[in-house]
Amino acid sequence: MSILLAILVDGVAYGMILFLISVGLSVTMGLMRVINLAHGGFALIGGALAHLALIRLGLPWAVAAGLGVLGTVAVAVVLERAFYRHIYGRPELEQVLATVGLAFLMIASVNLALGSSLLALPAPEWMRGSVDLGVRTLPVHRVVVLAAGAAIALALWALVERSRFGIRLRAAVDDARAASALGIDTGRVYAAAFALGAGLAALGGILGAELLPIEAYYPLRYLVLFLFVVAVGGMGSIAGSLAAALALGVLDTAARYLVPDFGTIFFYLGTMAILAVRPRGLLGRA
Amino acid sequence: MTGLEAQGIVKRYGGLTVADRVDLALPPGRRVALIGPNGAGKTTLADILTGITAPSAGRVLLDGADITALDEARRVRAGIAKTFQITALFPGLSLRDNLRLALIERRRESWRPFARVGENPEVEAEAAALLADFDLTGAADRRTGDLPYGAQRLADIALALALRPRVLILDEPSAGVPAGERARLLDVLAALPSDLAVLIIEHDMDLVFRLAERIVVLVEGAVLAEGPPEAIAADARVRELYLGARHG
Amino acid sequence: MRLALDLALLAGALGLMWIVPDQLAFLTRVLIMILLVLSLDLVVGFAGIATLGQAAMFGSGAYAAALFALHVSAEPLSGLVVGMAAAAGVAFVSGLALLRAKALTLLVLTIAVAEVLQEVANQADTVTGGADGLGGYLMAPLLGAEFDLWGRTGYLYALGVLALCFAFARRLAGSPLGLALRGIREAPDRMHALGTPVYWRLVTVYTLAGGLAGAAGALSAQTTELVSPAAFDFSLSAEALIMLILGGTGRLYGAILGTVLFMAVHHFAAAVDPFNWLFAIGALVLAVVFLAPAGLVSLADRWVRR
Numbered sequence: 001m002s003i004l005l006a007i008l009v010d011g012v013a014y015g016m017i018l019f020l021i022s023v024g025l026s027v028t029m030g031l032m033r034v035i036n037l038a039h040g041g042f043a044l045i046g047g048a049l050a051h052l053a054l055i056r057l058g059l060p061w062a063v064a065a066g067l068g069v070l071g072t073v074a075v076a077v078v079l080e081r082a083f084y085r086h087i088y089g090r091p092e093l094e095q096v097l098a099t100v101g102l103a104f105l106m107i108a109s110v111n112l113a114l115g116s117s118l119l120a121l122p123a124p125e126w127m128r129g130s131v132d133l134g135v136r137t138l139p140v141h142r143v144v145v146l147a148a149g150a151a152i153a154l155a156l157w158a159l160v161e162r163s164r165f166g167i168r169l170r171a172a173v174d175d176a177r178a179a180s181a182l183g184i185d186t187g188r189v190y191a192a193a194f195a196l197g198a199g200l201a202a203l204g205g206i207l208g209a210e211l212l213p214i215e216a217y218y219p220l221r222y223l224v225l226f227l228f229v230v231a232v233g234g235m236g237s238i239a240g241s242l243a244a245a246l247a248l249g250v251l252d253t254a255a256r257y258l259v260p261d262f263g264t265i266f267f268y269l270g271t272m273a274i275l276a277v278r279p280r281g282l283l284g285r286a
Numbered sequence: 287m288t289g290l291e292a293q294g295i296v297k298r299y300g301g302l303t304v305a306d307r308v309d310l311a312l313p314p315g316r317r318v319a320l321i322g323p324n325g326a327g328k329t330t331l332a333d334i335l336t337g338i339t340a341p342s343a344g345r346v347l348l349d350g351a352d353i354t355a356l357d358e359a360r361r362v363r364a365g366i367a368k369t370f371q372i373t374a375l376f377p378g379l380s381l382r383d384n385l386r387l388a389l390i391e392r393r394r395e396s397w398r399p400f401a402r403v404g405e406n407p408e409v410e411a412e413a414a415a416l417l418a419d420f421d422l423t424g425a426a427d428r429r430t431g432d433l434p435y436g437a438q439r440l441a442d443i444a445l446a447l448a449l450r451p452r453v454l455i456l457d458e459p460s461a462g463v464p465a466g467e468r469a470r471l472l473d474v475l476a477a478l479p480s481d482l483a484v485l486i487i488e489h490d491m492d493l494v495f496r497l498a499e500r501i502v503v504l505v506e507g508a509v510l511a512e513g514p515p516e517a518i519a520a521d522a523r524v525r526e527l528y529l530g531a532r533h534g
Numbered sequence: 535m536r537l538a539l540d541l542a543l544l545a546g547a548l549g550l551m552w553i554v555p556d557q558l559a560f561l562t563r564v565l566i567m568i569l570l571v572l573s574l575d576l577v578v579g580f581a582g583i584a585t586l587g588q589a590a591m592f593g594s595g596a597y598a599a600a601l602f603a604l605h606v607s608a609e610p611l612s613g614l615v616v617g618m619a620a621a622a623g624v625a626f627v628s629g630l631a632l633l634r635a636k637a638l639t640l641l642v643l644t645i646a647v648a649e650v651l652q653e654v655a656n657q658a659d660t661v662t663g664g665a666d667g668l669g670g671y672l673m674a675p676l677l678g679a680e681f682d683l684w685g686r687t688g689y690l691y692a693l694g695v696l697a698l699c700f701a702f703a704r705r706l707a708g709s710p711l712g713l714a715l716r717g718i719r720e721a722p723d724r725m726h727a728l729g730t731p732v733y734w735r736l737v738t739v740y741t742l743a744g745g746l747a748g749a750a751g752a753l754s755a756q757t758t759e760l761v762s763p764a765a766f767d768f769s770l771s772a773e774a775l776i777m778l779i780l781g782g783t784g785r786l787y788g789a790i791l792g793t794v795l796f797m798a799v800h801h802f803a804a805a806v807d808p809f810n811w812l813f814a815i816g817a818l819v820l821a822v823v824f825l826a827p828a829g830l831v832s833l834a835d836r837w838v839r840r
């Protein structure tokens with residue numbers, strides 16, 4: 001019983017991290033039709049900035065995390081203007097090459113500035129304890145991750161379904177040309193969605209540093225994981241990303257707990273099974 | 287019966303019925319036009335005939351054999367070719383390579399890894415003959431993506447004929463063809479092989495009445511009227527529902 | 535013209551044996567990588583199959599050749615054939631499952647196949663040596679020539695296999711099947727309407743190209759006398775794809791040009807600054823994207839035409 005609960009808690013927490021990092025990738029791939037293999041770089045940049053603020057400047061954890069996210073958003077806005085805008089609409093293979101080149105430069109930059117070793121992001125004192133939920137005690141860190149993930153999923157849902165920005169975003173996803181004909185500034189919608197996705201990736205990188213440690217090669221080391229979440233969820237679907245991230249998080253955690261010898265094999269076989277049944281992902285549009 | 291035949295075709299999407307017990311006969315050498323307002327189910331019916339869409343009920347027969355279960359590629363090999371409403375060629379390949387591709391597929395040569403494209407005299411001669419027939423010899427070595435639209439439409443028909451089909455389905459052949467190039471298209475359509483069964487889906491009534499020996503009027507998924515052009519032109523329901531809007 | 539270019543390339547490759555005799559191990563790796571990238575060109579460049587999993591076939595060929603050398607015979611040519619057959623078999627079986635998928639799903643599935651094989655290589659340690667890999671086998675002489683300490687035999691062996699595979703790939707590209715594949719890449723729906731069983735064409739080229747990737751893997755296992763689960767690495771598949779796009783897809787020569795340039799820049803930049811060489815690679819990649827988006831071969835085209 002307790003092992004099932006542990007799998008569930010750790011798996012869902014891991015899934016929330018994957019969701020935070022991957023949701024922006026899913027939206028960029030579904031909205032701008034850009035294959036962004038450098039997306040993990042935003043989690044890296046967020047983690048690296050937070051590491052600097054926390055360890056070198058000695059700022060409190062929450063402030064460091066906030067600076068990491070804001071700094072990443074700033075970087076993302078600049079990159080969207082200076083770089084991504086020039087590859088929208090290009091053939092897929094050129095996008096692959098361009099974004100891999102960008103990922104190389106991100107890795108090289110972090111490597112130059114901070115070296116290739118692990119960038120520590122120790123959780124603050126208050127997150128390291130346990131909290132008693134009556135039936136069981138849970139690590140505070142897991143509770144924070146679960147709460148943050150759930151809150152952000154809800155906020156995203158509200159943003160997309162209920163706000164003016166959400167209407168524009170959905171219109172642009174459905175048909176970019178029709179949306180611009182209606183007077184929607186799709187360029188600004190793209191930029192805002194891109195920056196938001198990058199900020200969430202940074203948050204996921206910082207919160208998930210315990211599970212996916214921050215180091216220079218992060219963008220390419222975990223790229224496969226993020227692509228899997230997007231494919232299984234269905235490109236462009238926020239709810240799909242959440243479902244896929246939770247499913248893959250629990251699947252991977254369960255495999256590690258129950259059949260540690262077979263490492264990640266069940267994770268990949270599970271992914272293949274899901275995609276065999278639903279080639280466009282769990283909530284992909286037909 | 288020989289030729290292509292559809293019997294009692296029904297197609298439903300959820301609660302929506304887009305084909306409702308449609309019968310259609312297309313004997314060898316006949317020109318049949320399928321007309322009807324937008325949304326009447328013409329393209330769905332064509333897709334069911336070519337094997338892109340499976341019907342909910344009913345059968346498709348070719349020369350009396352049931353081909354309902356065959357996929358698109360197999361039906362093409364059985365002799366059913368089509369042209370596309372929106373021109374679909376291989377834009378990055380030369381016109382000659384487009385034709386070679388069709389000829390190679392018809393001759394089942396594409397599994398031969400050690401043959402060389404361009405070295406089979408029969409293929410080359412047939413490609414040259416098709417180019418000459420369609421007056422496209424001068425454009426043979428240009429990428430089809432760079433050809434004018436009218437020439438692309440002709441090339442689409444040439445590609446279909448390269449398959450030597452027994453049945454040809456033309457999905458709106460005149461769509462998007464500029465007025466200046468229409469005469470040539472009409473000549474080409476009028477000169478199609480006489481033993482070929484042709485189904486023309488078309489909005490242009492002028493073209494339909496010039497080419498078709500028989501007209502089927504489809505409205506809301508069902509056959510409203512069927513007969514020779516004079517009878518269709520005289521049919522009160524057709525005039526009211528469809529032709530009335532155009533010919534006043 | 536093309537024959538002259540091919541002979542010049544071959545002569546240049548032979549000449550390198552005298553110009554840089556101490557670099558033959560590196561040059562052999564380059565040749566093997568060219569072969570892997572060439573196999574990828576058939577899949578991506580000609581047929582338009584999006585894949586980030588070509589290492590699945592490379593690794594299968596490498597393990598099959600190593601196991602064959604350990605347990606059956608150390609004769610290299612039969613080991614090469616075994617490696618190619620094993621890789622073609624893996625490509626055929628996985629291709630049957632993969633090639634109905636498209637776009638991102640296809641990409642992800644190709645990655646998954648390579649990762650699963652890597653896990654198997656990691657876990658089945660009684661057969662594969664686990665994470666340590668397989669070693670301890672010595673190749674028998676190749677047609678009477680010992681594999682020497684300098685790597686001359688290995689280099690010539692790799693060069694010969696690459697030349698044959700290149701000739702095969704070119705023959706395939708100019709064949710009716712090659713034209714059918716270009717048609718599938720351009721407009722798969724139109725190919726259906728020509729009566730082509732598109733799926734089976736894709737399975738065919740995936741299998742043939744898998745055999746070439748397996749030859750690359752077998753050469754690697756035989757010339758280094760070592761194979762590890764890294765042969766299935768995602769990064770190998772990804773780097774091969776980058777090299778191919780750098781050089782230019784669908785042209786065969788692009789595989790040579792892209793691989794040589796990528797590996798040369800990597801080699802020299804890492805020698806100059808072992809910590810920051812990735813800047814050079816990143817800059818190279820971005821320069822090509824924005825200055826020669828159709829790949830380096832397209833620059834050569836322009837130069838020839840002038």
